Amino acid sequence: MTGSWIDISVPIYPGMVHWPDNPAVRIERIQDLSRGDAANVSKLEMGAHTGTHMDAPRHFLADGAGLDELPLVTTIGPARVFPIVHPRTILPEELEAHRLRAGERVLFRTQNSERCWKDNRFVEDFVYISAAAAQYLVQLQVRTVGIDYLSVGGYVHDGVETHRILLGAGIWLIEGLNLAAVKPGAYELVCLPLRVVGADGAPARAILRPSGRGKASKAG
Ligand SMILES: [Zn+2]
Numbered sequence: 241m242t243g244s245w246i247d248i249s250v251p252i253y254p255g256m257v258h259w260p261d262n263p264a265v266r267i268e269r270i271q272d273l274s275r276g277d278a279a280n281v282s283k284l285e286m287g288a289h290t291g292t293h294m295d296a297p298r299h300f301l302a303d304g305a306g307l308d309e310l311p312l313v314t315t316i317g318p319a320r321v322f323p324i325v326h327p328r329t330i331l332p333e334e335l336e337a338h339r340l341r342a343g344e345r346v347l348f349r350t351q352n353s354e355r356c357w358k359d360n361r362f363v364e365d366f367v368y369i370s371a372a373a374a375q376y377l378v379q380l381q382v383r384t385v386g387i388d389y390l391s392v393g394g395y396v397h398d399g400v401e402t403h404r405i406l407l408g409a410g411i412w413l414i415e416g417l418n419l420a421a422v423k424p425g426a427y428e429l430v431c432l433p434l435r436v437v438g439a440d441g442a443p444a445r446a447i448l449r450p451s452g453r454g455k456a457s458k459a460g
Pocket of ligand 1: 289293294390391
């Protein structure tokens, strides 16, 4: 049994939330039918780490791989969504109970999903992955890590450290997910960031569907 696809990416629009020192989203009609042009054509302007996006190793490592080097298997395939109850930080102690496996794609559903996407204000005290939990994920050799706000690391604590630990170990990161409509469990994940050459990050569309216990069907 498989369910239908759930969109876990956030909408992109002018005025939407972004990391404080990153650029705002602008969408400008540079050709417009209403002005007599032959077509509507928009110019998109946004930071590479706004909304649902992926981080490449190059985000924090000068010689790291760019996002165009992302192996597709990183973000297409089985994934598990884990509930995080801690209201501030993901700690190794909480992860231990979940028995994460090597090679897994893991998505953390924290209070952020319900709390942080409600309006366009940047939330400073979002739930983040502590540096200690990042080390734990590296030790377990998970493949991919997803989080439900704009950064795997905190705004005040572990921002740089958590990124360096995960990206330095070859773990690819999906940030800016909204998992409010998703229950913890086993899913199929499809997440495709734009193929921007040498990019430190890029916007992505991410979808999940429940995989049940057996093999996923082709339909849907
Ligand atoms: Zn990022």
